[in-house]
Amino acid sequence: MKRPAELSPRLEDALARWEGGTSRRDFLKTSGIFVLGFSGVSGIGVAGLGRHGSGGPGEANLYPDPDFLQLDSWLVVHEDGTATFYVGKTDGGQGTGTAMRQMMCDELDLAYDRATLVMGRTDMTVDQGGSGGSDAIERDALPARRVAAEARRVLLELASERFEVPADELRVSEGVISVASDPTRTATYGELIGGRRFDVALTGRNVNETTGLASVKPVQELKIVGQSVPRYDIPAKVDGSLEWAIDVKLPGMVHARNVRPPFAGARLVSLDESSVRDIPGFIRVFREGNYVAVVCEREEQAIQAAESLAVEWERPEAAPFPPSEDLFDYMRGATPVGAGTGSSPRPREEGDPDAALTGAATVVEAAYDIPFQGHTAIGPAHAVADPSDGQMTVYTNDMKPYSHRTGIAEFLGMPPEQVRVIWMEGPQLYGRTAADDAGFEAAYLARELGRPVRMQWMRHEETAWDTKGPAFAIDLRGGLDEAGNAVALDYRARIANYAHVGYNQADTVLIAQLMGIRPERPAPGGGRGPDEMYHIPNRRDETQAVRFPLAFETPLRTGNLRDPNGPQTTFAGESFIDEMAAAANADPVEFRLRLLSGTTEDDTTFRRARSIAVVEAAAEAYGWDARPSPRAPGDGRILTGRGISYAYRIQTTVATIAEVEVDRESGRVLVKRMVCAHDCGLVINPDGLENTIQGNLLHGISRTLFEEVQFDGEKVTSVDWRTHPTLTHMDAPERIDVAIVNGDPNPDRPDLPHYGAGEPSHRTVPAAVANAIHDATGVRMRRIPLRPERVLEELAAAGL
């Protein structure tokens, strides 16, 4: 049987229970017939008469997909009555795993500490897509809850047979079933099914619909859900014992580093291997098209070889993109992608915005600019690939291990069954990071070399070449009537998002681009305006993509970055609503509530009512003093103000208030305090939610005040933490208040849904900060990031 040389202890822990007989994989592979054997020493053993027999090296179909329509794929009850859950999600540090374990324990009626949870292993956990879109709690927890409820139902059925008592005359408490009329008659889950398969088929057209016969519990009966259970992953992260993806070491493993083109669009003319051949431990230089990598026995040797390799590159004839200081002029002046071909997306329109603007008593206009921003993960991308026996195992922190697997299989021309991806902990995963790219590179090099390869990106590579959140240039016009009511809103955005890179695509991943592979149809790069529930009768929402001369092999490749487009569009939208409120001489909170209350219509998730609830809750938690902005600036060096911003994302509604200090001499902006009112429905883990929101807010401050990818006409010049700065301890707010809101009109309903929280609050931050600066100074900051020199410039222009 093929087993990886070393696995994370956490996974091994989950697997260890099967070591007496067979592996989890074979457990899943076996058909309904099984032999149960007891041996006093090794405990239980399950041997199967499987469809595939025992997996030997080179065997086809070595890593089949766990079948989501089998209960055994999701959940195992062990002989001692503990359980292991298997979910196809990953955890980027928001406590997703802990929350899912809470929910599944609750449905199963098992104490939280009697279960473990395995995530994101393509050969062991059903394909739920991994992470993305803040959807784990909102969407993927539902099948997880249902299968756990189904397991409980089946266990009750087994007990019913054993006791010859109808199931509805049984009681369940923490993994023990008892007869209601005779509580001395009990059976533990372990006694009923421990170590054996449920062999229960589930139904559902896709993994999200997976269900058994049982219903999930009403909210009122959930006991573990709603508790601030400490995260299970934290102790091992604090004492240094956790094995991360970066720690994986395999026998015979070698170290790789990439050599990137020094200019965007550069063509490799020649390379001189003799420049590195004498480096101790040197193994090989790989070159395919413009992709270059070096492999050495030791890590520091590979770094030295990558730095020393003599490569001749040729500049492209045309400039690949404008320098960053000309970016927004370029974007506004460029011809949009698809213009004149009929394929340009049509604007969304309601009413007659042009006529309403013409007839408005007051017209407000403003333009907002948001640059490219990077993921710039704290740990540069990395992966280990093991090609043993003609298979491929990739150890990665990629948040989407399933598409990582299929993408790598496609790229290498291997059947997916021979590829598996093992997700392990790593630096934050807020979207389409370079973890995708590093895994493909490791797998390619491992296959070529026939040895396990560890790929590690360097800092300059991570910052310059990781995918970017797209730049926006947004123009807004708004109309107010005589009474100061908003009657028109015209939103027109340009987004630099052409050839947007998707997740784990074999034809857009960086190594493929550099090898000369091109997608048949590059992503056109659309977008849409901010997500809010304002009732404004006449509106236009138009987003057009623009492209640069160079669309591929460019470090300005865009990909999903936390809450893709949300911070950018909400910055413009919520800054502009504030500008309209100021023009109407209205209090910013009151103005927003008026816009949200302009209709009584709502959607099925009550997003309008829940929007009103968060705006009101934020104002109350902050102690908002109603008055128009700006306040009269004081005479002192430090000016203070507060600003609000509101948005929804999918079903979650958020309102955030920032309180800032602006230093009029240095231009430094300090966010002193933040209040966030957040309605994501049913809360699974309040403390975990609060930590997630705090991270969202601070990441938002970082993007608002500091982050910008800079480039000259031929390369990205942001290559480290000085040239792509980030928030530091000195910039953290002194106080953050999170108000958990439940604005559902029927908040006690038993089926109260749980929505996502991984991203929604993030988008509210830039406008809240900019609105607070306006409140403090009367100056409107419309260009992100709000760095001191820009603040000083605007203050000077305003005579402050």
Add this chain to the structure above:
Amino acid sequence: MSEVTLRVNGETHALDVDPATPLLYVLRNDLGLRGPRFGCGLGQCGTCTVLMDGRAIRSCMRPVSRAEGEITTLEGLSTDGELDPVQQAWIDEQVPQCGYCQNGQILTAKALLDRNPTPSDEEIRQGMNGALCRCMTYYRVQSAVRRASDAMTNGAGGANGTGEAGGEVDR
């Protein structure tokens, strides 16, 4: 290659490596330690932090030949399975998100508190400033430093106390 002697977490290691090799790679790849992690290789982020004779240093910048003195990594903070009060405070405050940088946060805090057991809020912000976190857990990190400070100064167990002394401190 040449012989280099290292004192790490109370043990002495004789290693045959290029003396210019950054300490980080020797700790990780030769000694199999997981606490110090690669973040930038430039000394800018603090992810690779280790203690050298109690001072926080950046192991990505330090040639192994110049790693004199007693090196302590995250693994070496706890003694006989008992967590350092700083580590305990990190658990009590549920600080980490992804946790990748927390090695640097914890060891920077440890060095700070050993130097100044009762730092003011401003001293915490300044003392911790070089430790970057992209999950932006700064708010909880600062709370945890305050909690650890309370535990270490008020707790009966002193520097290697149980950590329970700080258990009731409000966030």
